[in-house]
Amino acid sequence: MNYLLIALYLAGIAHFGILIASANVPKALDWKNTLAPLPKMMQQMFWVYGWFIVIIIICFGTITLVHAESFAAGGNLGRWMTGMIFVFWTVRLIVQFFVFDAKPFLTTTFYKIGYQLLTLVFIFMIAVYAWATFFPGFLSK
Numbered sequence: 001m002n003y004l005l006i007a008l009y010l011a012g013i014a015h016f017g018i019l020i021a022s023a024n025v026p027k028a029l030d031w032k033n034t035l036a037p038l039p040k041m042m043q044q045m046f047w048v049y050g051w052f053i054v055i056i057i058i059c060f061g062t063i064t065l066v067h068a069e070s071f072a073a074g075g076n077l078g079r080w081m082t083g084m085i086f087v088f089w090t091v092r093l094i095v096q097f098f099v100f101d102a103k104p105f106l107t108t109t110f111y112k113i114g115y116q117l118l119t120l121v122f123i124f125m126i127a128v129y130a131w132a133t134f135f136p137g138f139l140s141k
Helices: 003-022 031-035 038-073 076-098 107-132
Strands: none
Touching: 003 031, 003 038, 003 076, 003 107, 038 076
16 A cells, blocks of 8 residues: 555645635634735735735645655656645744744634644645655555
8 A cells, every 4th residue: 555645645635624724814813904004015915925825735735636646656856846845834834833923813712723733734744745755665565
């Protein structure tokens, strides 16, 4: 059984789970009122940057689901792609721990649990894409 292939399919699906969770962010962070004092251009840039991140996550999830077998095989291009996704999620987790201060927004049990679950999903993504990048043959046969 190819455990890496299974993990890659789960990671591909997890990208879309992250998007479902992130759809709650504008409401949870009250973007409408929080961004209101900013100039219109800054508000627009904030939304555009958010949408670009959404598009990247959709692309990562789709590419993983479509090319999971190639990624699991450990070819050069697949390893570069999984390496890029690995770096993306690693940087995202570092930002979560050392840049973002989410505590003021974790006001309900739902948000607290959701935040912890997302952290676990980010760690899972890092592990899967590191595996596919650096050790594609490990536990894969």
